[in-house]
Amino acid sequence: MHADSPPSALPLPPETLRVRLRQAPVTAALLGVCIVLYAITFIATLAQAPDPLDVAMRSVWSLSLTDSTDIFRQLGALELSRVWLDGEWWRVATTGLLHGSLLHLVLNSIALLSVGEWVEQAWGHFRTLALFTLASIGGALASLAWCESPIVLGASAGILGQAGAIWLARRWGSPILQDKLAPISATSLAILIVICLGVGLLVPGIAQAGHLGGLAAGLLLGGAWVTGRRAGKFALSLALALLLGGLAWLGARPTHRTNYYAILGFRQLADDRPADALILFNRGLELDPDNASFRNAVAYQLAVDGVELDRAESLSLAALATNHLNPSYLDTLGWIWCRQGHPAAGTHALQAAAWLASERFPEVDEHLAGCASAAAPSVPRETL
Structure with a gap:
């Protein structure tokens, strides 16, 4: 008789990729939008580059902002000065779908699929979209308040928010929720989150405040869904609203930075x-x-x-x-x-x-x- 294998951080379901995407349509849609927007950015950058081959080679790790700033701007990247001077607050909701290199896209796509399908299995399609969106907005607002970079983009904040919510659900969710997430190791998932944040501290160019903002928003929203007490749901929902509102207030004119x-x-x-x-x-x-x-x-x-x-x-x-x-x-x-x-x-x-x-x-x-x-x-x- 064989012992059951221990749960892993984010195990892959046994189905094929096509079946997995069908079972998680919101995650599949988010992936599709990210891939299409990157393809548009890449092609448009090549079309206007004096040396397309050089840009194509460098795009593996970086689409230079010198080459792509106008394209990122038109597609909805969070260009901080556009919020401060032009009032383009809508960018906090769109920037999480854009990526600055092929490596950036690939890593975030793998993470989004790995985390997103478990979120969708646990809470359904609408809540998956809400969680990713609010965590991504939380990350964008944190980057705005901290003035991390002239332009900030990427799905990492939304993904970390999803990971934080899943971690809470795995540790303190209802028996039904625990059963759905039984293959996931809460400890291993927590270690992966910490590693991701640690890389953000060590690698230049990573929007660490955005990561923290997205994670905080995901933890608060996930906590509101996990807790069974009405008072707890209200308190955590209020805390999320205060977090997003406070970051927006600080980000509107962050003269402290x-x-x-x-x-x-x-x-x-x-x-x-x-x-x-x-x-x-x-x-x-x-x-x-x-x-x-x-x-x-x-x-x-x-x-x-x-x-x-x-x-x-x-x-x-x-x-x-x-x-x-x-x-x-x-x-x-x-x-x-x-x-x-x-x-x-x-x-x-x-x-x-x-x-x-x-x-x-x-x-x-x-x-x-x-x-x-x-x-x-x-x-x-x-x-x-």
Whole structure:
């Protein structure tokens, strides 16, 4: 006689993939939408890329925001400044269906299928959609409040919310619910959630606040469904509403985060409002005087305007002291020297920036071409 095998974290049902997708139509639909939107992003990015083969190869791990920002924006990615300046709050509901690379899509698709079909088996189709949607919105709002990145996207927050709810159901659900989820090991599932959060702490570019927001929303909603007490359901539902509302309130104008000023400043530059951008960069620098990015941003804008060039040089050198091989910082210093009337030194710094850059960016070429004639009118030319 053989002993029963122990439950695993997220065991695969014995049916074929086609049968599994039929039994979990909401999960299948979410997967389909994610795949279609990624295909649209990929094809549109290739269509406008100067080197489609290079973009196709890099897309395995990253669709460069330089190549795809407009496409992500049109498809509904959470571009933080679009919420703050344009009131496009609908993006918090759509960004969870977009992905920034093939690897990102594949990993999230596997996780969504693995978790989603158990959610659908436990609570049905409507609640599966509600859980994913609210957890995804919770993650997007957390990213907005924490100012994680100019653009945030991906289904991870919704998936973690589902995983958290399933973990609660497996530990404290009703006997019927426990029976449906019997093959799942609550301990192993908890370990997988912790590992996912740990990777978010270690790997740059992962929206960790979004992960935590999605998990928190999923735990609260799952708890409201799991508890048998009416008072408990009300309290947890209220807590979920307060969480989402509080994150939305913080995210509407997160002045507590210096990154807020950086993201808004660069948006103002993109909208051709350099004076407003400089105000924002200076505000960020006041809040975080040692921030190299703000030092560089203020220095560069002063150089563009041809004013306070001594201050610009001081800020640029301070930024470079933290990372002397940063091509953007070297470009700023080179342009400052050009504006001060030191073309030899400026050209040398700009050439170093061009050599260090992983890919050519137009500003360096423009600065190299214009360095000799770039001296600000109020600054006499000197020869180094």
